[in-house]
Amino acid sequence: MLRANTRARGFRTAAAVWNGIKCMVVISGPSGRQWPQARVDTGTFDWRPVQFAVRIPSNAVEVSVGFGLEAVTGRVDLDDIRITVARTPPSDIPSPAPTRHRGHDLPRLRGAMVSPRSLRESDLATLGSEWNANLVRWQLVRSLRPGDSVQLDEWDRWLEEELRRLDAMLPALKRHGLLVALDLHSPPGGRGTEGWYSGSAAGLFSDAACQDRFVRAWEHMARRYKGCEVMWGFDLANEPVEDAWTGDVDDWRELAGRAARAIRAIDPDRTLIVEPPEWGGPDALRRFLPLHVSNVVYSVHLYLPHEFTHQGVDHPAAPLRNPGVVGTKHWDKAALRAALEPVVEFQKTWNVHIYIGEFSAVRWAPDGSAGRYLKDLIEIMEELGWDWTYHAFREWDGWSVEHDEDRSNRAPSPVPTDREKLLREWFGRNQKPAWRG
Numbered sequence: 001m002l003r004a005n006t007r008a009r010g011f012r013t014a015a016a017v018w019n020g021i022k023c024m025v026v027i028s029g030p031s032g033r034q035w036p037q038a039r040v041d042t043g044t045f046d047w048r049p050v051q052f053a054v055r056i057p058s059n060a061v062e063v064s065v066g067f068g069l070e071a072v073t074g075r076v077d078l079d080d081i082r083i084t085v086a087r088t089p090p091s092d093i094p095s096p097a098p099t100r101h102r103g104h105d106l107p108r109l110r111g112a113m114v115s116p117r118s119l120r121e122s123d124l125a126t127l128g129s130e131w132n133a134n135l136v137r138w139q140l141v142r143s144l145r146p147g148d149s150v151q152l153d154e155w156d157r158w159l160e161e162e163l164r165r166l167d168a169m170l171p172a173l174k175r176h177g178l179l180v181a182l183d184l185h186s187p188p189g190g191r192g193t194e195g196w197y198s199g200s201a202a203g204l205f206s207d208a209a210c211q212d213r214f215v216r217a218w219e220h221m222a223r224r225y226k227g228c229e230v231m232w233g234f235d236l237a238n239e240p241v242e243d244a245w246t247g248d249v250d251d252w253r254e255l256a257g258r259a260a261r262a263i264r265a266i267d268p269d270r271t272l273i274v275e276p277p278e279w280g281g282p283d284a285l286r287r288f289l290p291l292h293v294s295n296v297v298y299s300v301h302l303y304l305p306h307e308f309t310h311q312g313v314d315h316p317a318a319p320l321r322n323p324g325v326v327g328t329k330h331w332d333k334a335a336l337r338a339a340l341e342p343v344v345e346f347q348k349t350w351n352v353h354i355y356i357g358e359f360s361a362v363r364w365a366p367d368g369s370a371g372r373y374l375k376d377l378i379e380i381m382e383e384l385g386w387d388w389t390y391h392a393f394r395e396w397d398g399w400s401v402e403h404d405e406d407r408s409n410r411a412p413s414p415v416p417t418d419r420e421k422l423l424r425e426w427f428g429r430n431q432k433p434a435w436r437g
Helices: 119-129 152-175 208-224 252-266 284-289 333-339 341-350 366-384 418-425
Strands: 001-009 019-028 032-034 043-050 064-068 077-083 111-116 135-139 178-181 233-234 269-272 296-302 324-326 329-331 355-358 387-393
Touching: 001 355, 001 387, 019 366, 043 387, 077 284, 111 119, 111 296, 111 418, 119 152, 135 387, 152 178, 178 355, 208 252, 208 324, 252 269, 284 296, 284 341, 296 341, 333 341, 341 355, 355 366, 366 418
Parallel strands: 111 135, 111 387, 135 178, 178 233, 233 269, 269 296, 296 355, 355 387
Antiparallel strands: 001 043, 001 077, 019 032, 019 064, 324 329
16 A cells, blocks of 8 residues: 655646556566556645555566656655555465356357436347347446535435336346346445545545445345346446555455345345456456355456557547557457456456456547457457457447447448447347246
8 A cells, every 4th residue: 555645736637547646556577567556636736645555466576666747747745655565465265166157047148238327118129139139237327526425325315216217127128138237337435436536535445334335235236136037147346446445444355245245145146246456457357366255257347458449538649550559569369368368367267257347449449440359359258258248338429339430420320330230240149038028
């Protein structure tokens, strides 16, 4: 854990979230380098604490700490810098699962994420009946901005509203043969960064009340959906981020285990979906141990390399192609396969099933690059036998396979794009649940 006091004068907003005032740990190991860092405000502010936690992988060969500025101008002062070993690696090493739990008896689950607030039954009919998807990752998502309230009573009211929205759609989901992965995209206090970003002391990894509410919320959902055949699994938290962890509350593995055991006391059979910190990426599984709970599927999200998949999303960027060079590395199907090796090793070591909850590339990646990227990635996932949901169906048009490469054109394409044809080709291989009405 790294702690420091910092103050700043005259900083402009950074071009990208990773630019600005740098309080960073650099980790080198066999799989390459990682750069976890604190998120520090821009602008002008007086002394305030900065704190972030980072898991050091067991195979790290070198770790260093860096401070400075990146792609911004201004003055920053840092004082009282402390580096602490907040927690040693866990000693409760689990045994590999006796059987690989999948939570379904279908050859494969293939589908897409959906945005419930804009979703209509006609959308489910397109995805489930026309395109033949058999899974949706249903987001329970609440947009937060700096300064927004994170009061727990208000969070409870928001959650109930979202669950009623899901309840109203359950008959349609069943009619169109769509299982549900219920994704708690916005846990109480935020997934790890939102509470900190809003200036609130209440966050999922800094406040015990938020953690208690997280467990109780899953108990509530376990009771509500016990016996619901449309519900495939509970995705406990989307892309948890431990950088705001204080050291005196549960870390993610402890909190996920507590929630999982609480669900198990109510529903012994429900599939649980667990993503690793930080941000649910493939390499995070090198630093994560499975839970001591049955019927768990492990999930990662695939946006590698991020500079390609998210080009032009947060800030202007030069066009990047696939296959092609990103930074100093050539990315192609072989590079993608290598980047997924931590997931393959985790699956083999612990005998667990893998579900890819999110993967995508922006539609305006030049010269058909997004389609080539998705084709390579899906072929790899299929070879490995993983379930998957594309990000996303009829959410933001930047990820839409129904829109062409022209970023300025916000209307769906009058003819199917190559990316739509690709998804529909794979969905066409799906089998539907036996209960489909």
